[in-house]
Amino acid sequence: MSRLRTLWTALLGLTLIAVLGACGADGSAPDGPTVPVGQPVSGGAYVHALEADPNGCLDGTQQRYHVAFNIIRQITDSLVDLDPVSGQIVPWLAQSWQISPDAQEFTFKLQDGVTFSNGEVFDAAAVKGNFDRVIELGPAAIGAYPILTGYDRTEVVDPLTVKVVFSEPNIQFLQGLTAAWLGFISPSDLAKEPAAICAGDYSGTGPFQLDHYTKNDEAVLVRRAGYDWPSAAYQHTGEAYLDRLVFKFLSESGVRAGAVQTGQAHSISLVAAQDESAIVASGAELFVTQPPGMELVWIANQQSTYGGDPVVRRAIALALDRAELLTLYGSGFEIASGLLGPATMPYYVDQSDLIQFDPDQARTVLEEAGWAEGADGIRQRDGQRLTIRVIVALTEQYELLQAQLKRVGVEFLIEALDTASQAAATDAGDYDFYVWNMTRADPDVIKAIFISGLDGKGQNRSWALPSPADQYLAAQGGAADPAQRQADVKAAVDYLVEQNLAIPELTRAWVYAVAPTVQGFAVDGESKLVFYDTWLTD
């Protein structure tokens, strides 16, 4: 019989609340909840302006769009939660859990007395039904399905004990459970059409329930009566404070800014850099959070001409003037300090010594490899121009990047692709570098991107060839021992960055603006909004 390692995380969670409270009091935690002033008051209708419609779908299982999760997170709960300050996994609907040493069996003890908003009971059978639904949906469960890689079965041990069994090690499962893509819907909803569930026709166990959702207009949530099973990362117990929670979809940044300055919205997402000073002047506060995961990174296409050339990769890594790129952005953006980040991210590795700006060195490297400067400043070798093809998710960087690379003799042609053409180029691997970031508070986020043998499938933007990174990327996914996993992650990210197969660029930030009447504005461990602790002062 295998020895099971037990994590008495309930205790840990309680300790964390105490620690969190202390952090909040002196305001030293930049990503933590805003410092509450006075006694929380129950009641009020709250308006938050999101930057877009949730793409017509409020089913977490069928979603991968961050805007949608900001709404869904209020309606459904998860088995475990990720504490935004400590980066630790804490109890939620599961009071405690055990992971087998081979990271293939996960056993959860569930909270008693949890119900869905339609009155149905949350128990082991409900957990099994929800996980089985993800497998039935298959790849259409675009967020949740990859978390259940190697899923074999879920066993109902007793009504409050459930065991999830995988056919291969899957340590990232625990962290994957924290996100709203594996939030639970009631057993009677499971048989409904995917389109109906997308439209919001389901019941969750969350602190709010959906009143109505009108595409392109609003989603209106109301407080769930009798709610008393918050995650250990939250600040209070019992019901949420707000009576009513309204999400509006305002795509114009100027309109969002005006809305929060005039009280038409209590808070807004995605504050534009140019609006920050006016918002602060109006008395509203900025709330800045850096989403954990893979930083904004230049991913080399290892099967392309220049992405596969170590000299060109090194030259680009040295030529990027990250400080200059920062001038494009507002609060919270920083020069990346590694492939994973920010520093609060679980299994973070500080690689700042590997990230340098040295254009002279870049020129030397290219010169030594025989790339001679042509008449127009662009280098050539054997009649071949050094022109790289890059897909950049953040198009505002185009002009600066073009100028920075030209300084060392590398040509970067700006191709403004529409979404469909960009998807086609991505699928075909028709690029040398792909500049991308990915939010997920688990180092497993880089595995699918950088492991070899996938040849561009899924998130494999690197079209990776076999390398020493493979064994570490695979090993960290099966390492149940945190120290071993940390060592594997460090070996993988160090190899990728030293070889410039991944060139970290910037840390991204989400900037929210919050009106002065709002207390307890907060995000979860993956920077999604959580309104459970939020209240209004008048």
Place this chain on the structure above:
Amino acid sequence: MIRYLGARLAQAVGVLWATFTVTFVLLYVLPQDPIVTMLGARGDSSSLDPAQMAELRQVFGFDQPVPLQYLTRLAAALRGDFGLSVQTRQPVLHEIAQALPHTLALAGLALALALTAGVVIATAASYATRPWLRQVLFALPPLGVALPTFWVGLTLSQWFSFRWRLLPAFGTDGFRSLILPALTLAVPVSASLAQVLSQSLIATWRAPHIGLARSKGARRWHVLTHHVFRNSLGPALAVLGLTVGNVLAGSVVTETIFARPGLGRLVQLAVTEQDIPVVQGVAVFAAAVFVVVNLVVDLVQFVVTPQLARPGAARPVRP
């Protein structure tokens, strides 16, 4: 009368058929694989396995030969069935029906404002006798046409909503939330109406029978209301038909700025998300509205001036 009506109706049906066919060719036939295009826009085509792609292809009918697809879709469209939205998997007609009331309210108020403002400005400009006043009034319509809708919308919300806090800048809560978007949409529409009407009014003022009326001692106001205005309405009426097209086009920008869930926002998002059935559905629907309105305008003109329908007569004026 019957023959005229029949010819106009046949023309209307022809326009609708052409719209359907052109959008079909542009949206379904020209790009490589519509399923890849549609899912590619969501960035997840590569995560789908081939079996699932085949299944989706079947759901949307892309496994059929193109001519058969065309006929099937045309037959379905005649029954009002434009297929399912890729994004929400809801029938396209349901999506349109949900968005339509919001656009109707907006367009209705915008048209009413535009008509009032257009007629008042054009009439005042042609009636005014002080040169500086005339010049100012005549300069207004070209200015209104030249202002970009998004600028007007953002400026109006900046002043009326954010600075003076008189009206909401977004939402669909009651009449107050309708005012700023309707004003935004009314500016270009009233301007083009005023431009045409004022030109027509000037031409009529110079006509010989007006001179005759004036020489008989009729007052200017009497001449305006009894002779000039009626005779100048033709071109403005014809422009009104085209205006409906402007309103639909303007709703894309207006509804986006003011976050209203109408047809314009629906089509704008459908285009960025490559939701092909929705784009086609809205395009054909917009064409239908346009065609019907112009048919009605033609009939009204026919009632006003029956000689238009006589063989060899001039066609209605189309500026």
